Amino acid sequence: MALRVCARFFRDSAVLSRRAVVSARQESASWFLTAGNAACSRGGRNGFIFTPACFITSEAFLDRLIKGKAEEADSSFYRHPASVPPDNGEQVSLLLRHPDQPDNAKVLKVAIIGSPNAGKSTLSNQLLGRKVFAVSKKVHTTRTRAMGVLTEDDTQIVILDTPGLTTASKVKRHQLEKSLLVDPWNTVKEADLMVVMVDAADKWTCNRLDNEVLKCLAQHPHIPAILVLNKVDLVKAKDRLLNITAELTCGVVNGQKMQVRALIRPSRAEKRPERDSEMSLDEDKTVPEDSAETNSVLSKEKLKALRSQQGWPHFKDVFMLSSLDSEYIDALKNYLLVEAKPGSWQYHSEVLTDQSPEEVCANIIREKLLECLPQEVPYSVTQSVELWQEVENGELHISVKLYAKKVSHVSMVIGPAGQLVAQIAHEVGEDLSRVFLRDVKLKLSVKLRK
Ligand SMILES: Nc1nc2c(ncn2[C@@H]2O[C@H](COP(=O)(O)OP(=O)(O)OP(=O)(O)O)[C@@H](O)[C@H]2O)c(=O)[nH]1
Structure with missing residues (x-):
């Protein structure tokens, strides 16, 4: 039986609602597409203020939630996040130290990709439990790829934070580093899982996956990808999230067709305002341009088809979250821990980042x-x-x-x-x-x- 789930987040209960998961498991006919809508109308100080839907199909993750393993792990095993030695020599030795892995070690390499300013570094820092990546409201804060390591219990998650995906013309025009073009692509090649981040609060871009993101997904169709709609705290009409999900997934998650009924009226044609001058570095969203890397792998026809594509129909799961809220981060972290596969750790558990x-x-x-x-x-x-x-x-x-x-x-x-x-x-x-x-x-x- 295909599992179709809407797990609810409770802002004041700090965990995914087990009841929602259980009841969803019994439901086989359709997605709980209106659950988010119904819930958000029940605002209140003590009730749940907002419960967006997350489309989760991972049996293992749901089992863990139902059995309460996620909560057990939280309370019985707490390791302080690792830190960075202030001495460069010590940091190098730590990076070279033999991993202190247990017999049943598990690993997952996660590449976080997305448009500039989607919140990739914020999410990475939150998952790691310490701020090691720069975060700012200006685009292209991250200039080169950087790695963070989260080690919990028997599992090591290697988080690959990437610069926002951009085009060669923008790099040239704004005299940005070449690493912005090369690093995200090289990083993704190493990943076991791609986390595609979208700023759900940017009404001008949230209904369509960035062309560079689509190219990256199309070039690595064998790497599982999940969609993360970020900044949901800034989205006033929470039911919009369901429509955004339907658009960015082409209505398909993990091979299952979603049935989304229109929850909001299509917005009247609005003129896109001039963007804040601070954001002008990335204003040109329409330049159809392909890097040498993508040209060599994707055919011209494929690239043309991608330009008219709105979303990606091969996402495995969808999360809706605010990277500023630890409640959501814990749910995503638990998901990543469950997704990890048996394998050798790459680093000693005291490593936090590869940055000096x-x-x-x-x-x-x-x-x-x-x-x-x-x-x-x-x-x-x-x-x-x-x-x-x-x-x-x-x-x-x-x-x-x-x-x-x-x-x-x-x-x-x-x-x-x-x-x-x-x-x-x-x-x-x-x-x-x-x-x-x-x-x-x-x-x-x-x-x-x-
Ligand atoms: N309100 C809100 N703000 C967020 C959230 N996530 C990130 N931000 C803010 O969004 C801005 C951009 O975040 P970053 O983490 O620097 O984004 P990025 O994707 O790494 O950006 P680049 O380095 O340009 O690729 C910062 O001002 C963050 O504080 C969120 O969930 N809610």
Whole structure:
């Protein structure tokens, strides 16, 4: 019997509703497509405020939920998230250390892909339990691929965070690094599972999978993929999520046809407004352009067909979540743990990321610059580490020089009476303290790049 499930999330019960799963397992006729709709009309302080549907077909995951194994694991086995050694040599030795795996070790390599700003790094950080990837509201915060490791009990999940998928013309036009074009594609090749993230709150893009994402999926049809509709906290009409799901999956999940009845009226033709100037780096969504990599693998006919395709009919499961909410993250984490297959761990359980301590620092500084400075200014600031020293009391002292392109940019980074740069240094220091597990004193100075 085909299993068709709508698992409900309860904002105040912190777990997927077991009752919903059980009752859904007994239902074989159709998807619970109106459940999300019915639930969201029952807002209230003590009731569930919003219960979006997630289309989950994984028997193993549902069994685990029904038996309560997910909850047992949470309470009986808690391992603090790993951290990053503040010394580069120590980090390298840790990465080379023999994995301390148990006999029944399991692994899963997950590539998180999607358009710029979909929330990939936010989700990765939340799954890891520590912030090791930069997050900002500006596009292209992530410039190169980076890896995070989540080790729980007998299972190791390797999370591959990728730069937002983009095109060669955008990279050229905005003088972005070539890694933005190459890294996501190379990363996906290694993955056991692709997590495709879509910003469900971006009404201009949420009804159609980005062409680059579709190409990536089409090029690796053998790698299972799940769809994650992110930022559901920002979606006011929750029932829209069902329509978005139907569109992005072409109405098919795990080979099962969904029956979606229109829950909302089609929106009246609206003119797409000019995007925020801060977001202008990625404004051109329509350029039909193919990278050399995709051209070599996908035929011209296939590429043409993809351009007219709205969604991907081969997603295995669909999650709707807010990456800011740990409740949702736990459900996805449990799903990934269940999806892991017997195999050798790649890393020692103390590894959190493959980034060097200096890379972690540079990325967090970059994040704060992106958050605080307007338009293209933060993209042109470069960094150089002048001092990196652990002192006797265990504190880590770091000094970094920031180089700006223009005199006006130097003043902007410094801010009135040096307040902005001091604030950035303070915030970065706090973030780094949580990654390196020690007090961090960071000094930032700003210079004109000659
Ligand atoms: N409200 C809300 N904001 C979110 C959520 N997930 C991410 N964000 C915000 O969305 C912005 C982009 O998040 P990132 O994690 O940097 O996105 P990304 O996909 O890694 O972006 P790129 O590096 O450009 O590819 C940040 O301001 C996040 O705080 C969510 O579930 N809800």
